[in-house]
Amino acid sequence: xxxxIRNAGRVVLFTAALAIVPACLIGTAAAQVSGYGEKQMGxxxxxxxxxxxxxxxQHLNQQLPLSTVFTxxxxxxxxxxxxxxxxxxxxxxxxxxxxxxxxxxxxxLTGALQMVDEKPGRDFNVIVVSIDPSEGPDLAASKKRSxxxxxxxxxxxxxWHFLTGTQPNIDALTQALGFGYTKIPGPDGKLTQFAHASAxxxxxxxxxxxxxxxxxxxSPKDLRLGLAEASDNRIGSPVDNILTYCYHYDPGTxxxxxxxxxIVQLGGLVTVLTLGGFMYLMFRADAKRDKQPExxxxxxxxxxxx
Numbered sequence: 451x452x453x454x455i456r457n458a459g460r461v462v463l464f465t466a467a468l469a470i471v472p473a474c475l476i477g478t479a480a481a482q483v484s485g486y487g488e489k490q491m492g493x494x495x496x497x498x499x500x501x502x503x504x505x506x507x508q509h510l511n512q513q514l515p516l517s518t519v520f521t522x523x524x525x526x527x528x529x530x531x532x533x534x535x536x537x538x539x540x541x542x543x544x545x546x547x548x549x550x551x552x553x554x555x556x557x558x559l560t561g562a563l564q565m566v567d568e569k570p571g572r573d574f575n576v577i578v579v580s581i582d583p584s585e586g587p588d589l590a591a592s593k594k595r596s597x598x599x600x601x602x603x604x605x606x607x608x609x610w611h612f613l614t615g616t617q618p619n620i621d622a623l624t625q626a627l628g629f630g631y632t633k634i635p636g637p638d639g640k641l642t643q644f645a646h647a648s649a650x651x652x653x654x655x656x657x658x659x660x661x662x663x664x665x666x667x668x669s670p671k672d673l674r675l676g677l678a679e680a681s682d683n684r685i686g687s688p689v690d691n692i693l694t695y696c697y698h699y700d701p702g703t704x705x706x707x708x709x710x711x712x713i714v715q716l717g718g719l720v721t722v723l724t725l726g727g728f729m730y731l732m733f734r735a736d737a738k739r740d741k742q743p744e745x746x747x748x749x750x751x752x753x754x755x756x
Contacts, residue, residue: 503630503631503632503645504630504631504632504645504646504647505628505630505647506627506628506629506630506647506649506662506664507628507630508628508659508662508688508689509626509627509628509659510659510660510661510662510685510686510687510688511658511659511660511685512626512627512628512658512659513626513656513657513658514530514534514623514626514627514653514657514658514659515530515619515622515623515626516529516530516531516534516657517529517530517531518530518615518619518622518623519615519619520579520613520614520615520619521586521587521590521613521614521615522587522590522611522612522613523587523590523591523593523594523611523612523613524587524591525587528611528613530623530657531657533575533577533611534653534655534656534657535655536655537573537574537575537655537681538574538575538652538653538654538655538660538677538680538681539574539575539576539577539652539653540559540574540575540576540577540650540651540652540653540673540677541577541578541579541627541650541651541652541653542555542556542559542576542577542578542579542650542651543579543581543623543624543627543629543646544556544578544579544580544581545580545581545582545585545644546580546582546585546589546590546592546593546612547582547585547589547642548643548644549643551646551648551666552648554648554666555648555650555666556578556593556597557600557666558665558666558667558668559576559650559668560597560600560601561667562667562668562669562670562673563576563601563670563673564601564602565670566670566673566674566677567674568674568677569603569606569609570601570603570606570608570609570610571605571606571607571608571609571610572606572609573677574609574677574681575609575610575611576609576610576611577611577613577653578590578593578610578611578612578613579613579614579615579620579623580612580613580614580615580620581620581624581629581631581644581646582614582644583614583615583616583617583620585614586614587614589614590612590613590614591612593612594607594610594612597610598610626659627651627659629646629647629649630646630647631644631645631646631647632644632645632646633645647664648664648665648666649662649663649664649665650662650663650668651663652673652676652677652679652680652686653680654680654681654683654684654685655680655681655683656683658683658685659685660676660679660680660683660684660685660686661676661679661680661685661686661689662688662689663676663689664689664690
């Protein structure tokens with residue numbers, strides 16, 4: 451009876467494994483993201499020549515080029531230095547017409563900020579800079595309205611800054627941050643899109659890079675700690691450089707592909723190895739129990755005199 455129950459358990463576990471392992475292997479092969487809220491799997495087909503240009507070198511304690519001039523969402527010319535001096539800042543490099551990843555990055559940042567007590571404008575600034583010199587204040591203003599509404603605190607509007615700029619000033623900022631990116635063809639075949647990695651940076655009140663956070667989701671606890679340390683002009687430590695890459699257009703599938711394979715591969719591999727190890731130990735233990743003679747629980751018959 452016990453052997454039958456154990457065998458049934460094996461069948462159930464093995465069936466579950468068959469359901470889980472293919473999903474992990476698919477994730478290990480590649481990952482693709484489509485519209486917001488509807489992620490799907492697909493080929494990761496960015497050419498090596500492109501990905502070699504995409505990088506984030508962590509230039510901790512690097513001074514930002516505070517003399518560079520950008521245009522804010524109102525069309526006003528502003529010097530980067532105007533956002534520093536008293537408060538730290540969270541800096542994000544995106545482009546406003548990005549098909550997907552930039553929105554995911556800003557969504558992740560906004561969601562994390564909703565869970566910390568510190569507020570933009572009062573305790574720190576949020577500075578979002580477009581890496582596309584063709585974008586202007588109208589796009590920046592639209593993005594600010596969208597994320598201010600998403601954040602849910604309109605009184606913090608003075609702490610959100612969406613900037614655009616010229617190529618030389620963009621280059622000066624990206625080089626200081628170690629932010630490598632490249633132009634790629636869009637659906638029309640023209641170089642209208644950008645391949646880049648996703649990260650945000652914490653900047654001290656003096657304008658020095660204190661911390662990098664990679665990916666598109668950020669821990670509220672880490673953000674709060676990073677802002678607190680940056681407020682005291684303390685510089686953090688390098689983090690694991692696991693990059694999430696931005697889209698490129700795939701004319702073969704008529705979709706925008708996103709390489710998140712490195713993260714998915716690691717998670718899938720850990721899942722497969724953990725599940726395989728557990729099944730091996732369980733089967734081995736059951737095999738040992740099957741070899742042991744079963745002990746009868748029945749008492750020997752008692753002889754009654756008379």
